[in-house]
Amino acid sequence: MWSWSPRSNVLLPQSAGTYNIFKKINQADHVKTIYSFLLLASVSASVSATNCPQHFAAGLAPMIVNQKMAAATQELCYEGYGAMHSGVTRTPLWSAEHLTRANLEVAQSLSREDSFHPDPNLLINGRAELKDYSRSGYDRGHMSPNSDFSTRTAQYESFSLGNIVPQDANNNRQIWSGVERSTRRLAKAQGELYVITGPAFLGNSLNRVGNVLVPTHLYKVVYSPMLNQAAAYFVANTATSNYSVISISMLEAKIGINLLPGVSQSVKNTAMQLPAPTPYSRNESGYTQVGIDQISSASAAAGAGAINYVQGSKLVNAAPAIAATVQFIRNIGR
Amino acid sequence: MSEFQPFKNESQTVEIGNLKIENRLDKVSIYGDIDITQDKIGLNHARTLKSMFDQVVSTLEAAELPDAIQAPVVKSVPNPF
Numbered sequence: 001m002w003s004w005s006p007r008s009n010v011l012l013p014q015s016a017g018t019y020n021i022f023k024k025i026n027q028a029d030h031v032k033t034i035y036s037f038l039l040l041a042s043v044s045a046s047v048s049a050t051n052c053p054q055h056f057a058a059g060l061a062p063m064i065v066n067q068k069m070a071a072a073t074q075e076l077c078y079e080g081y082g083a084m085h086s087g088v089t090r091t092p093l094w095s096a097e098h099l100t101r102a103n104l105e106v107a108q109s110l111s112r113e114d115s116f117h118p119d120p121n122l123l124i125n126g127r128a129e130l131k132d133y134s135r136s137g138y139d140r141g142h143m144s145p146n147s148d149f150s151t152r153t154a155q156y157e158s159f160s161l162g163n164i165v166p167q168d169a170n171n172n173r174q175i176w177s178g179v180e181r182s183t184r185r186l187a188k189a190q191g192e193l194y195v196i197t198g199p200a201f202l203g204n205s206l207n208r209v210g211n212v213l214v215p216t217h218l219y220k221v222v223y224s225p226m227l228n229q230a231a232a233y234f235v236a237n238t239a240t241s242n243y244s245v246i247s248i249s250m251l252e253a254k255i256g257i258n259l260l261p262g263v264s265q266s267v268k269n270t271a272m273q274l275p276a277p278t279p280y281s282r283n284e285s286g287y288t289q290v291g292i293d294q295i296s297s298a299s300a301a302a303g304a305g306a307i308n309y310v311q312g313s314k315l316v317n318a319a320p321a322i323a324a325t326v327q328f329i330r331n332i333g334r
Numbered sequence: 335m336s337e338f339q340p341f342k343n344e345s346q347t348v349e350i351g352n353l354k355i356e357n358r359l360d361k362v363s364i365y366g367d368i369d370i371t372q373d374k375i376g377l378n379h380a381r382t383l384k385s386m387f388d389q390v391v392s393t394l395e396a397a398e399l400p401d402a403i404q405a406p407v408v409k410s411v412p413n414p415f
Contacts, residue, residue, distance in 0.1 A: 112348070113346070115346055116344060116347060116356075134358065135358075135360045135407070138406075140356070146349070201414075205413060206410070207410060209409075213411070280352070280366070
């Protein structure tokens with residue numbers, strides 16, 4: 001692989017003015033990246049091009065490392081997200097979005113109707129149909145969530161089964177919904193985030209509903225261009241109140257996908273602090289951050305509440321300029 | 335809005351405030367939260383919800399119902415990855 005440092009680590013935004021300069025530097029780097037990407041494309045089969053670079057940090061889509069997962073994959077490029085669909089699991093392997101404050105402010109929810117639908121851009125013999133999910137007991141869990149989107153088209157596209165996995169109903173409606181709300185709040189506070197959401201299929205056996213495999217876990221990668229930091233929420237696909245915040249490197253090793261090929265290894269190795277999942281009501285007891293070893297497989301996680309311990313993710317030495325943001329992240333959850 | 339047909343399809347979904355309503359063949363899922371505010375927006379939301387519940391009740395009343403729906407069928411398969 002190439003070695004490319006996506007951002008100057010010394011250049012941190014001090015104000016809106018310097019932030020614009022920072023953006024220009026990023027764009028210059030971006031061009032350089034695409035150039036090195038073209039040079040390397042011929043020597044590495046695992047480098048995959050994307051038709052929608054706008055959804056990915058540095059314009060680079062994730063790359064599948066575990067080649068078993070590359071079978072029967074198809075990229076989906078939509079207005080609000082870009083996804084890689086697997087005809088083996090009949091789910092996305094990832095779904096990526098670039099959240100911006102401006103778009104999220106337009107997305108404030110109104111009454112709206114929509115419809116879940118099989119994805120017409122996917123091969124019929126490798127995609128989920130509505131009947132796969134019917135009477136399954138599972139919710140149709142969005143990876144890139146509908147509430148992130150500000151146009152009718154983007155909202156409709158989020159209901160494609162190419163953006164959906166079978167998700168435990170309680171998980172979908174409680175903790176994961178809280179993860180999504182906290183991610184939106186963080187994006188509004190910071191101005192922008194690159195987010196990648198997907199399923200993990202871990203262990204020897206998996207549940208299947210219809211022709212669709214049920215993920216054992218869910219992840220949400222958050223990359224902050226402003227801080228040049230990243231981390232991922234990691235949650236078992238069960239009725240759980242436990243979540244973990246892990247480094248991108250750790251997540252990549254677990255799931256066999258290079259999620260942020262445009263971000264330096266040092267950034268991936270250290271988990272930034274992420275806000276706790278936002279509960280609907282402040283009267284709720286909220287959610288407990290636990291170490292990754294406490295995020296168990298689907299069957300064991302439901303009863304894991306007894307041995308919670310809090311392990312704060314390691315915080316990068318924060319420059320004074322970002323201290324306010326860090327404080328915000330600490331406060332945002334509750 | 336187009337007519338909500340409870341238990342007739344797996345596709346229809348409505349979002350009112352933070353409340354999500356999803357049509358399934360064996361259930362109608364309703365989750366999230368909503369404030370019915372004492373204003374025109376609140377009245378609009380309340381009417382939408384009432385009309386949906388009226389349809390759910392009348393559909394259930396008109397059907398021959400089991401005591402409880404059947405437990406879901408979930409198979410266990412080897413992990414292909």
